[in-house]
Amino acid sequence: MGSKYISTSVIRRLPRYFRFLNSLKQTGMIRISSSELAERMGISASQIRQDLNCFGGFGQQGYGYNIEKLQAEIGKILGVDRGLKTVLIGAGNLGQTLAQSIEFEKRGFNIIGIFDKKEALFGEVLRGLPIRSADDLEDFCKENHVDAAILCIPFKEAAANIDSYVKTCGIRGFWNFSHYNINEKYPEVAVENVHFNDSLMTLCYRVINLDKKD
């Protein structure tokens, strides 16, 4: 099953469909056509049908798509109920904020351990979990199968520990806030980089070039 290669462009649109379908569902709507969904999302109906047909025929000719069913299908494709076993590495400002404000369970992740190297934090409870010493991470990963990590540590920390994370801990997915380029050394793991700085600079460019928009 599921052997066809799907382009990054398509995959990146899936969460957006998921989000729109969710809000439509909440309004009580039952069905929607690709053209109406396209209208609402500001994209083309062709694109929607092409995207969905990468994964199968979820619609019905003459009718459209059942909103609830379609959302469920996309959720299944994305794996939102997989509960991937995940550790948070780095419980500083950002790590704490993410731990507290994101509904990981609804996005396919299950946080099972939180680690930091700062002694003062050990034992503090976040999201119902105690902050542990980063020194215990390898042991923890040997005892618990860990799928993914949220990396809220500085560049240098990431660079120094990536071998341990990938090779010793066996972690295969990284939500990476560290700016360290993990895929350069380990192209085989899944990495989702979040570059706040890049995002900000892009915004700056756009603001100062608003005149040439569209």
Add this chain to the structure above:
Amino acid sequence: MGSKYISTSVIRRLPRYFRFLNSLKQTGMIRISSSELAERMGISASQIRQDLNCFGGFGQQGYGYNIEKLQAEIGKILGVDRGLKTVLIGAGNLGQTLAQSIEFEKRGFNIIGIFDKKEALFGEVLRGLPIRSADDLEDFCKENHVDAAILCIPFKEAAANIDSYVKTCGIRGFWNFSHYNINEKYPEVAVENVHFNDSLMTLCYRVINLDKKD
């Protein structure tokens, strides 16, 4: 000046060039060829030369590019020293974390005001600035020209106040963490959306489909 339209793909790569050139500069290197930079960044030399030539000829045949000069040029294009006057709207968990951990001045932004609607926060100092009442935002924007806003508020708050931000306050750029789709109603302003959930779901998909990577 600067009238040519530049595609989003190109713009999004500029901060990355900026970042790489910065680290090269710090190693003491003086010059680099497009092919060596390409090698290091994992992209093609053609792409680098194409991208740079959207903005002008920054290199020299037979020599390559001067690292410091090129970085300065890209910084100028991105506007990293523009110091856009910016307000932070929403000083909860996320807002506070961003305020404390991001070097806005180095990315073209200058935070001049912080606002929240939660009374308990008023007067608290963040980044050397007092948290003010969201009720005072409009007045503040009339007294101070404000270019951009960092929106760390919930969807509903954003939906309820966007008219004020754009029309009354005259804000033209948004670093948007609210999930509210600003461009749908105001296509004329610059928006950089940060969707943590989408990013997470993409990662989940990738982890569970690692077998079909590459």
Add this chain to the structure above:
DNA sequence: TAGATTGTTAATCGATTAACAATC
């Protein structure tokens, strides 16, 4: 059945890569 809308193939558009003449 007639109308609507999908699934899918073909056409277009844009972005990336390759090639090479210009030139330092």
Add this chain to the structure above:
DNA sequence: TAGATTGTTAATCGATTAACAATC
């Protein structure tokens, strides 16, 4: 001058859009 590498044009590739036959 010869060698290297850019700037830029042409070729390729992939993604988006358009079209339409299939079918509910």
